[in-house]
Amino acid sequence: MSARRIFARPARLAAVAPYLWMVLFFLVPFGFVLKISLSQTAIAQPPYTPVFDVTEGRQALTAALAQLSFDNFKLLVSDDLYILSYLRSLTVAVTSTLILLLIGYPIAYGMARLPQRWQGIAMMLVIVPFWTSFLIRIYAWINILQHDGLLNQILLTLHIVSAPVVWLSTDSAMYLGIVYSYLPFMILPLYATLSRMDASVLEAASDLGASPRQAFWLVTFPLSLPGVAAGALLCFIPIVGEFVIPDLLAGSNSLMIGQTLWLEFFTNKDWPVASAAAVALLLLLVPPLVLYDRLQRRQLEGGR
Amino acid sequence: MAVGRITRFNMTSLALGLAFLYLPIVILIIYSFNASRLVNVWGGWSLRWYHEFFGDRAMLDAAWMSLSVGAVSATLATLLGTLAAIGLARGERFRGRALFSGMLYSPLVMPEVISGLSLLLLFVALNAERGFWTVTIAHTTLTMCFVTVVVQSRLTSLDRSLEEAAMDLGCDPLRAFLLVTLPQIVTAIVAGWMLAFILSLDDVVIASFTTGPGSATLPIRIYSEVRLGVKPEINAICTLVIGLIAVIIVIASFASKLSSTRGESAAPF
Amino acid sequence: MIGSAGESGLTSVTAGEASAEAAKPLPEPIVSDMPLLRIEGVAKSFGNFRAVDRLSLDIRAGEFFALLGPSGCGKTTLLRLLAGFEAPDEGRILLGGNDIAQVLPHERPVNMMFQNYALFPHLSVRDNIAFGLKRAGMARADIKTRVAEMVALVKLEGLERRKPDQLSGGQRQRVALARSLARRPQVLLLDEPLAALDKKLRESTQAELMELQRRLGMTFIIVTHDQEEAMTMAGRIGVMDAGRLVQVATPRNLYEAPATRWIAEFVGDINLFNGQVVGREHSRLAVATSDAGTLAVSELWPPVTKEIVSVAIRPEKVKLSRRAPASDEGASHMINRLEGVVVDVNYLGGITTYKVKLESGALVRSSMANTARLDVDAYLAGQRVVAWFTADDCLVLEQ
Structure with a gap:
């Protein structure tokens, strides 16, 4: 038994409670989503009739399997509303992630190049907004962007525009809100890799004749790719399923999948269709989730 | 990275980035002291909207609900998350480890609509009465993952020979952990609690799914008000929430300075 | 698993004796012929890598023994086997006649000084030194006396309240030494104890370590890759290569009569x-x-x-x-x-x-x-x- 082993047994014992908790409240619920996505809509409360009841045992299960309903999924692929909202979610997520990278990279790069004692402060300054409520931050933008809000007032005073511009309920407002909310998630992993980078590697590059621009593209950028991947996944995955920001800032003519799900659930009370939408969304997110899980594990568990 | 070279480009990108992050919040705080009902007109300084909030029974109830859900779920999440971090950082290889870490890491990015919907369906299936406890359980599930990540990264960065030294000097594993490891990770645990509390205080989507009638949290209330347009009272509430969070951050950074050891303080990722 | 198994009989006896003899002058070094520590056919593998390969060695009480070898030769693994951080796959480790191969580290009357010192950063110098004494259940007054004695021994007076990060490298090394000596272990294991010090400090510390070992009459086993260090300090040197002991000899014999060509080239x-x-x-x-x-x-x-x-x-x-x-x-x-x-x-x-x-x-x-x-x-x-x-x-x- 090695010293590590001596600690391993009590440590595993410690993990039992959180393990059970996550199985019960994270894993099992997905089973219910799957089950209900295969159910029929009912008007009753809760608004679905289950295809099978677990308590009825194996016979009922096999009977139920025979008449599983894929109606909800058929609806998802036949109705333009759903397909369009999927496509829109993907477009919005890809576009936002690219914008975030373009904005976040220079900031993280600037932070990593600050003198050591300023880096901590800059880091703090980037994290603090992340700690403040994100709903409040979106609300703050509504304040600024509304018809008679600060932005239009400034533009009018400076005679840049002659009449108030409609900012709210547009895609620009939504992108602004997304970028604003997710910026720290992009900056921090980028900063983490950039600041860990060995300064002598860059010096070696310039010593070997690389111009600063070449040194950046040939050395710094390739070395920061793990940070880019982490930042991109950390933003992309939740943005695909984002609900609050598009709901508050974008117009209502085209919906993201999160909004569609919400609408089906709360307004149409169609739980099975909402569940089917959730399952479809989850399937879409499996590849990036797996990638993200691997990255996260490598980062947190070191060389193991 | 080369340290100490501040080019104009670096400075500008940093300054613009920070202005972008902070300006909207500053504006919101200033406008919460606006005497005028009209948002675009500055009517002088006033605490009018704060008075209005403290007279608004429904809002106060929601605020209380949010604070208590936050406190209880953050405490539960810190407990469970720390245990999970210990399991992952010190448990070596065990069966089901990949599933365990997967379950703990994915909620960090999982779209909230999915987590919310799935938890609601579980509560319905269990026939649980929806309200304080369902929201608390939902928030615990989400936020314990953040606690795990924060504490685990601290634990893995710790020098394992400290624990060996403790054993060498007569500690069994449990006492080695309590006397030597725990003091090193206490700041990370505190940071984890705060992160959990603030995330809980922030959440609209999961709370909307898992709460029952008559027990709305503050973000749910704010959200439904915001959908109807900007109201000065919301500015005041938001400022109060920001103030509360600021106080928590200040206390925490003060506490971490007090117990500062050479180790780096925990980042939220 | 272990719970609070309490202290082994050996440890508490040593602690008790030690506090009684604290007032007496330190005993003259006695190197007896009876082996205090007997390693018998000990083997340890990590996966396919054989770190220690059926190794046997006797170490006498009061001896200053050095394990010398290139990196990866298994010397640190052997030390960790003696400390209890690893358990051997086969073989016995007898300390005073008792097999301690499967005894957990906290129940062994053996202490270790770590290469990176492993000082507890949240504890002061005094609390670091007292740490092991408290675990041994020593009376508070005795702990106080012993800590003062150890502080004086390693010449750290006036620094008792400092935290490790307020000390220089040399001072930290002394705290680590005092902490591992405080329990009066039967055997003190030192893992590259001087590797982190600069050359001048290393030389003076070598002399102090030898002086200390002679005065305390304790058994020291040191692991080092520095042959000069081993030759300066140790009475006997065991040269290791690929998990085996290739020669055990006095410094002079090792140098003048190396057993193999490999040793002749490795030493000097x-x-x-x-x-x-x-x-x-x-x-x-x-x-x-x-x-x-x-x-x-x-x-x-x-x-x-x-x-x-x-x-x-x-x-x-x-x-x-x-x-x-x-x-x-x-x-x-x-x-x-x-x-x-x-x-x-x-x-x-x-x-x-x-x-x-x-x-x-x-x-x-x-x-x-x-x-x-x-x-x-x-x-x-x-x-x-x-x-x-x-x-x-x-x-x-x-x-």
Whole structure:
């Protein structure tokens, strides 16, 4: 038994409670989503009739399997509303992630190049907004962007525009809100890799004749790719399923999948269709989730 | 990275980035002291909207609900998350480890609509009465993952020979952990609690799914008000929430300075 | 798993005795012949890698023993086996007659000083030193006395309240030492204890460690990759390679009579000439070498059994002169002479090293003490010289 082993047994014992908790409240619920996505809509409360009841045992299960309903999924692929909202979610997520990278990279790069004692402060300054409520931050933008809000007032005073511009309920407002909310998630992993980078590697590059621009593209950028991947996944995955920001800032003519799900659930009370939408969304997110899980594990568990 | 070279480009990108992050919040705080009902007109300084909030029974109830859900779920999440971090950082290889870490890491990015919907369906299936406890359980599930990540990264960065030294000097594993490891990770645990509390205080989507009638949290209330347009009272509430969070951050950074050891303080990722 | 199993009988007895004898003068060192620690056929693998390979070793009470070897030779693993951080796959570790191979680290009367010191950053110097005493259930007053005693022993007075990060490297090393000594372990294990110190500090600390070990009469086992350090401090050195002990000897024997060619090359510098035994008379061998002609070599015990051998000679035993020294044929000091040209001169202060190229093309290294301040005796590159050495100074190593 090695010293590590001596600690391993009590440590595993410690993990039992959180393990059970996550199985019960994270894993099992997905089973219910799957089950209900295969159910029929009912008007009753809760608004679905289950295809099978677990308590009825194996016979009922096999009977139920025979008449599983894929109606909800058929609806998802036949109705333009759903397909369009999927496509829109993907477009919005890809576009936002690219914008975030373009904005976040220079900031993280600037932070990593600050003198050591300023880096901590800059880091703090980037994290603090992340700690403040994100709903409040979106609300703050509504304040600024509304018809008679600060932005239009400034533009009018400076005679840049002659009449108030409609900012709210547009895609620009939504992108602004997304970028604003997710910026720290992009900056921090980028900063983490950039600041860990060995300064002598860059010096070696310039010593070997690389111009600063070449040194950046040939050395710094390739070395920061793990940070880019982490930042991109950390933003992309939740943005695909984002609900609050598009709901508050974008117009209502085209919906993201999160909004569609919400609408089906709360307004149409169609739980099975909402569940089917959730399952479809989850399937879409499996590849990036797996990638993200691997990255996260490598980062947190070191060389193991 | 080369340290100490501040080019104009670096400075500008940093300054613009920070202005972008902070300006909207500053504006919101200033406008919460606006005497005028009209948002675009500055009517002088006033605490009018704060008075209005403290007279608004429904809002106060929601605020209380949010604070208590936050406190209880953050405490539960810190407990469970720390245990999970210990399991992952010190448990070596065990069966089901990949599933365990997967379950703990994915909620960090999982779209909230999915987590919310799935938890609601579980509560319905269990026939649980929806309200304080369902929201608390939902928030615990989400936020314990953040606690795990924060504490685990601290634990893995710790020098394992400290624990060996403790054993060498007569500690069994449990006492080695309590006397030597725990003091090193206490700041990370505190940071984890705060992160959990603030995330809980922030959440609209999961709370909307898992709460029952008559027990709305503050973000749910704010959200439904915001959908109807900007109201000065919301500015005041938001400022109060920001103030509360600021106080928590200040206390925490003060506490971490007090117990500062050479180790780096925990980042939220 | 272990719960609060309490302290082993051994530990509490030691602690009790130690506090009683605290007032008495420290005992004279007694190196008894009875082994205190007996390692019997101990093996430890990590996956496919055999870190320690069926190793046996006896260590006597009061001994200062050094484990020397290149990195990856298993010396640290062996130390960790003794501390209890690893358990052997096979074999026994007997301490005072009891097998402790499966005893957990916190229940062993053995303490370890870690290479990186592993000081508890949240505890003051005093609390670091008292840590192990508190675990042993020592009375508060006794702890206070013992801590004061240890602080004085390692000369850290006035720093008791400091935290480790407020100490210099040398001070931290002393805290680590005091902390591991405080429990009066039967055996103190030191893992590269001086590796983090600079050269000057390392030398003075070596002397202090030896002095301390002599005064306390404790058994020290030190792991090091620095042969000079091992030779300076240890009474006996065990050289390890690939998980095995290849030789256990006093520093002098290790240097002057290495058991194998590998050790001869690992410990210090050496000239090696491969050859074949062609003659043998009066315990003197004639070895025909390909590089240096036939060399006369005194044969030591045990006699050489193989034909193909290496003749080894340390550089400081190779003398240079402008002319061949007067020969005294037949006498005990049979002299070997090799003619060549100086090709390289390195002045190192106390000594100067030369490389002499023989006619065969082989290089012979010689080092000579600079006994005079002026360089009247120095040789220059390009100069023709005779490199000579006696038969007694040569070693015969089987290949």
